[in-house]
Amino acid sequence: MSNAGSNSFSRLRGLLGGGKSGAVQKAAPLPTGDELKQAVLLLRDYESSGLGWFWASDNEGRISYVSDCVAECLGRPRAEIIGNPVQSLFILERDEDDGHERTLPLILSARKTFSDLNVRAALDGGEIWWSISGRPQFDGDGSFVGYRGNGTDITAQRQNNKDASRLAQYDSLTGLANRHRMGKRLDSTLIAYQSAKRCCAIMMIDLDRFKQVNDTLGHPAGDELLKQVASRLQRVVTDKGCEIGRLGGDEFQIMIPDIDDRGRLGEIAKTIITMVSQPYQIEGSRCVIGASIGIAIAPYDGINSEELVRSADLALYASKGGGRGQFRFYSSDLHSEAERRRQIEEDLRDALQSDQLRLAYQPIVDTKTNKVVTLETLARWDHPELGPISPGVFIPIAEEANLIGALGDWSLRRACEEASQLPGGVKVAVNVSASQFSNPGFASLVAQALAHSGLPPERLELELTESIFLGDSQATKEMFNALKLLGVRLALDDFGTGYSSLSYLQHAPFDKIKIDQSFIRGLTQEGNRNGAIIAAIVSLAKALNMDTTAEGIEAHDELAAMQKLGVGQIQGYIYASAVPFDEVCEALASGEWVIEPDGPSKYRQERRTVLRKVGLIHEDHRYEATMRNLSRSGCMVEGLLDVPEGTPFVVDFGEGQLAVARVRRSAGSTQGLEFEQQLVDDGAGGLCTRHRVSPYVLAQAGMPLGALPTGQYPMQLMQQPGMALSLPKFGQAEAIKPKIKAA
Structure with a gap:
């Protein structure tokens, strides 16, 4: 409110009988003559200025006066408002910001002075907020005669405050x-x-x-x-x-x-x-x-x-x-894993300079002849201290550390050098990262690698993923043209896992489509629709004069399905895993490499070899065992002797992970367990239980409340107070130690 408005209001308050807040006020003598006219003019001027408004009530809380602007705001005739309770002007709900509205009836009934009370106007639509003040009025005998007060519109101020509060949150x-x-x-x-x-x-x-x-x-x-x-x-x-x-x-x-x-x-x-x-x-x-x-x-x-x-x-x-x-x-275990990754990142830079890296080659085989037609290069790293490090570990680290370009360039040069030494016309496939492809000098690097090694361009196949299309479309098109001018082959890797592969095929000059193994898994199961998808991909490739390769084939039923669907090439463990360069040279010594498929008759759910200690809980005893493999539905353990089939156990994997299981197969010290509830993906290629023992339960059993500790839990936490212990039912097998030959 401006100073002029404040001064006008002060004069009006004095003329209308206002006094000090909180005191019992007797009605002041009313002005007469010119003073009264002046007071009315000032009141009208103040009300029409928009700076504020006035209200008054009688001793029963009914409105005896209210400014015209309030009636206009409420959309009701002023005469209709007079005589209604003061509370009828407002929506008496709790204000989220200060909770004032519900206090108004209490204040009025207590006949207390109040000021700057935020209330919401009783509107059917829209939202208007007022700040109101009121003072109780008393006659010469001290009897309560009603309230007199004023109000101002604070809608804009509240919105600004709300906006500021929202910006802060x-x-x-x-x-x-x-x-x-x-x-x-x-x-x-x-x-x-x-x-x-x-x-x-x-x-x-x-x-x-x-x-x-x-x-x-x-x-x-x-x-x-x-x-x-x-x-x-x-x-x-x-x-x-x-x-x-x-x-x-x-x-x-x-x-x-x-x-x-x-x-x-x-x-x-x-x-x-x-x-x-x-x-x-x-x-x-x-x-x-x-x-x-x-x-x-x-x-x-x-x-x-x-x-x-x-x-x-x-x-x-x-x-x-x-x-x-x-x-x-x-x-x-992520703490130690994080420290290990930091060490790997530091050592990877040196590894590129000190020739610690090498290439392994996985055969891609012609479906009809079993002849190796292409070798895909896969980087391998033999760390001097940590031993072999999986590409699944150091490739992502190379991407994080901006080393993937240097690693890719090294792989390209080394692949061309080694492939040029191989007899026959077998091709070599090299994975190209998006950062390599987006480098304007990549085509020149490929040309230099071919020229230095003497490898014919048609024997080099560059495998690209959809991530290369993220950058500038014009630059991508120019890079495709430059590579095709060199005469190299281009393959679209992981086809089917993206979202616009058809548009890529429409514009990009690919020579091959690699069908992702996610379409292979479960292909032979009843009701699976992946076969229809693969058939469509094969038909599309033939129409565009492209080769097709199916990745990740492991079983004969999958291979037979690929042959029936017309897939031209196969890559997977049913033929071979990645092998070192010297073995490739030996296999291709005659100029051809034919591999007979060798694998299980049917694909089955993967069992992970884990080889780690677990606890087996039966009745009121806990036994130590070694887990040999693990799947969603069960595991194989060693450590207990002659356990009958059907015996129930609780498997303690550690860190609060308990799985109820039952023995389905038993031979000597080896048991096959089936879980009552299947395990779930842990996001890292492993498995975990859906639920864990709550720290609240452990706290009730005597452990301090805190995040789950590592390892497994002692048996006493599983027992009820006063529980009578029985004798162990099973013998514990001794750990098998490797025999040491005498010198």
């Missing part, structure tokens, strides 16, 4: 909660849930290849992409109580209360990855990104927000290090 770009709000919400939730013994999961999400969008299309395009990602996340995560936030950059966080089912969380994570990975249209350009997710669950992986966020961050780091486009649950 929400991300201005995406409209999602910001880091501050997510932190406060997680803090308050975990504190409340700890006393209620409830669980809460968080997901940390990081976008893959987002930097390339910013670099190639600019930051405005990156901002638009973030908005679209936020919209997709909101379509996936719709459960009540969930909150999605953008923490900054391309990092998002999702809080999901009351869930500890890792099977369900894994499904949500897979859906998010699939949704985020679908193509985007940004300013006329097509963008493809991905997402990596780390998941942690309270109270299992942390009791407070700091612990839980740290666990989720570590899981996110592991998922990105595992190849991106993955999710990962937190586990205690």
Whole structure:
């Protein structure tokens, strides 16, 4: 309110009988003559200025006066308002910001002075807020005669305050909660849930290849992409109580209360990855990104927000290090794994310089003749201290450390050099990363590698994935033209896993399509539709004069299906895994390499060889055993003698993972166990239980409340107080030690 308005109001208050707040006021003598006329003129002038309005009530709380502007605002005749209760002017609901509205009837009934009370106008549509003040009035005998007061419109002020509050809690770009709000919400939730013994999961999400969008299309395009990602996340995560936030950059966080089912969380994570990975249209350009997710669950992986966020961050780091486009649950071994990855990143730079890397070659075989027609190169690293390191480990690390270009260039040169020494016309296939392909000098590098090695261009096959299409379409087209001018062959790898493969085939000059192994798995099972998809791919390739290769063939039933569907080439363990260069030279000594298929008759669900210690709990005894392999539905263990079939056990995998199982096969010290509830994906290619023993349960059994410790739990935590112990039912087999020959 302006000073002029304040002064006018002060004069009016004095003329109309106002006094000091909080005191019992006797009605002041009314002005007469010119003073009264002046007071009325000032009142009208003040009301018409829009600076404020007046109201008065009688001793029964009925409105005896209200300014015309209030009647206009409410859309009712002033005469209709007079005589109604004062409360009828307002909607008496609790104000989310200060809770004032419900206090008004109490104040009026107590006949107390009040000021700056925020109330909402009683409108059928729209929203107007007033700040009102009122003073009780008393006659000469001290009897209450009513209220006199004033009000001002604070709608704009409230909206500004609300906007400022929202800016402090929400991300201005995406409209999602910001880091501050997510932190406060997680803090308050975990504190409340700890006393209620409830669980809460968080997901940390990081976008893959987002930097390339910013670099190639600019930051405005990156901002638009973030908005679209936020919209997709909101379509996936719709459960009540969930909150999605953008923490900054391309990092998002999702809080999901009351869930500890890792099977369900894994499904949500897979859906998010699939949704985020679908193509985007940004300013006329097509963008493809991905997402990596780390998941942690309270109270299992942390009791407070700091612990839980740290666990989720570590899981996110592991998922990105595992190849991106993955999710990962937190586990205690991620700490040592993170340290190991840091060491690998440091040593990889030296490895490229010190010739620690080598190439292995996996045969690609003609389906009709079993003759090797192409060799795909796969990088191998024999670390001087850590031993052989899987490409699944060091390739993602190379991408994170911006070493993938140098690694790819080395692979290309080495492959050309070694392939030129091989007899016959066998081709060599080299994987090309998106960063290599986007390098304007890549075609020159290929030309130099061919010229230096003497390898004919038609014997070099470059395997490309859809990620190469992320960059500038014109530059991509020019690179295709340059490579085809050199005479090399181009293959589209992992075909069918993208979202616009047909458009790629329409414009890109590929010579081969590689059908991803995800279409092979389960192909021979009844009701599976992958056969129809593969048949369509084969027909399409033939129409475009392209070869087809099926990846990941392991069993004879899969091979027979590929032959029936007309797939031209096969790659997989049924023929051979990747072999060293000297073995390739030996096999091709005669100029041809024919391999007879060798594998199981039917594909069966993979059993992972794990070889680790587990606990077997039966009745009130715990036994130590060695787990030899593991699948979703069961495992094989060694360590107990002569266990009858049908015997129930609880398998303790450690870190609160318990699985109820029953012996289905037993021979000597070896038992095959079937789980009552199947295991679920852990996001890292392994398996885990859906649920874990809650830290709240362990706390009741005597352990301090905290995140789940490593290892397995002592038997006394499983027992009830006063439980009578029985004798062990089974003998414990001794660990088999390797025999040492005498010198």
